[in-house]
């Protein structure tokens with residue numbers, strides 16, 4: 291009778307995969323009154339637009355993405371999907387704000403060959419840089435993604451392409467984030483062949499082709515995954531907002547007789563004789579297995595007393611706080627450029643990480659809707675320890691005015707400070723997660739961990755993390 295801790299996307303997915311394997315009864319325990327974790331959509335039914343407080347788009351490419359699409363199909367959400375097609379400006383145009391102006395990132399081969407305003411040289415030169423640059427002076431286990439990219443492709447690419455991209459992925463600092471975790475394939479190519487391009491060429495001639503993951507082959511052949519590939523989706527969301535996803539998942543769980551407890555905080559975990567005792571809001575429940583889909587620092591608090599060294603390892607995964615500011619203007623044509631939005635390299639030393647042009651991506655009923663992401667790794671440096679939402683809104687609007695030249699007053703705004711919302715995959719993350727899972731196995735704890743803390747921050751990653759965790763449990 292497994293108990294799943296956490297009713298975010300990862301916990302709900304874990305319960306779904308358990309119930310799909312006819313493992314019953316399953317209980318999901320969620321501390322707050324709502325399900326979905328960071329996925330939170332606030333539609334304005336009167337004006338016909340949506341504010342997303344957390345994730346808003348999902349990537350459709352790759353095996354993990356196919357797994358999500360298979361799940362969406364199983365939930366009957368295929369007709370709710372809103373894809374962005376390759377010709378759409380939100381698919382083609384991504385911008386960087388640097389040196390007091392917006393620059394469009396090259397998105398075609400032609401663009402890569404040309405001189406652009408952002409980089410000192412055409413991007414193609416970074417390929418030659420990689421071909422000429424020696425491999426790292428010694429074999430490395432891991433290093434910051436910034437150092438790797440700077441060594442292989444030049445400092446400009448590290449500063450103006452990779453650093454803002456890392457802000458967009460995990461609100462983090464490329465000078466701290468692990469290349470082994472986020473770009474393992476490229477990193478291995480350098481370590482093995484002495485360069486990324488060399489590695490690609492030699493690998494395709496002499497290397498063994500990685501066979502597609504057996505357990506994901508079926509997902510890759512699902513109707514929705516095939517449709518996404520055929521139609522070339524760039525990214526997608528759901529009509530009515532991404533929160534439709536956890537809602538539909540929860541509905542499916544109820545159908546499959548999974549018990550879902552909300553307002554039920556797990557306060558402590560104890561283990562004895564292959565069993566776990568879960569303290570839920572003061573009441574003890576015994577179970578033969580616990581799957582934790584909680585942020586790692588929250589799980590640390592639960593095991594602190596009995597397993598302080600496990601708690602210490604869990605706490606060594608840092609988290610950052612992001613302020614999300616949604617703004618809506620009644621006018622529809624306030625943006626000079628149609629694009630997905632823009633990101634800001636940390637070297638600009640601004641409090642904003644980037645701005646998403648929601649109304650360019652999806653239909654917002656002829657309103658201009660934007661989301662400003664702020665803080666992240668530098669939240670406290672810019673905003674101090676206890677910033678007010680009023681100050682945060684003021685800062686966001688000031689930057690929208692400076693950068694996008696928007697002088698209008700928004701009709702509606704929402705400010706949320708999402709405390710410790712994004713885990714940071716700092717150098718050594720892969721080894722850290724391995725140590726956590728090894729500790730659990732060595733000590734024979736009836737516990738498994740999944741979710742954003744361990745296996746990747748994207749929606750696709752947390753769902754696949756849940757699936758793999760359930761598969762590894764049911765194989766034993």
Ligand SMILES: Cc1cc2nc3c(=O)[nH]c(=O)nc-3n(C[C@H](O)[C@H](O)[C@H](O)COP(=O)(O)OP(=O)(O)OC[C@H]3O[C@@H](n4cnc5c(N)ncnc54)[C@H](O)[C@@H]3O)c2cc1C
Pocket residue numbers: 295296297298299300301319320321322325326327328329343344345346347348349554555556557583584585588612614708711712740741742743746747748749750752
């Ligand atoms: C601002 C923001 C924007 C993002 N944008 C994107 C995007 O566009 N695309 C994308 O793919 N990904 C995006 N992500 C990442 C993605 O949303 C997350 O990685 C994912 O939602 C995490 O899911 P999870 O289930 O692992 O964790 P969470 O969502 O953190 O769920 C954990 C759950 O556990 C509960 N909980 C905590 N403590 C306890 C306890 N003691 N007992 C019981 N329950 C407890 C919490 O209340 C929560 O519901 C974004 C994230 C953020 C924060």
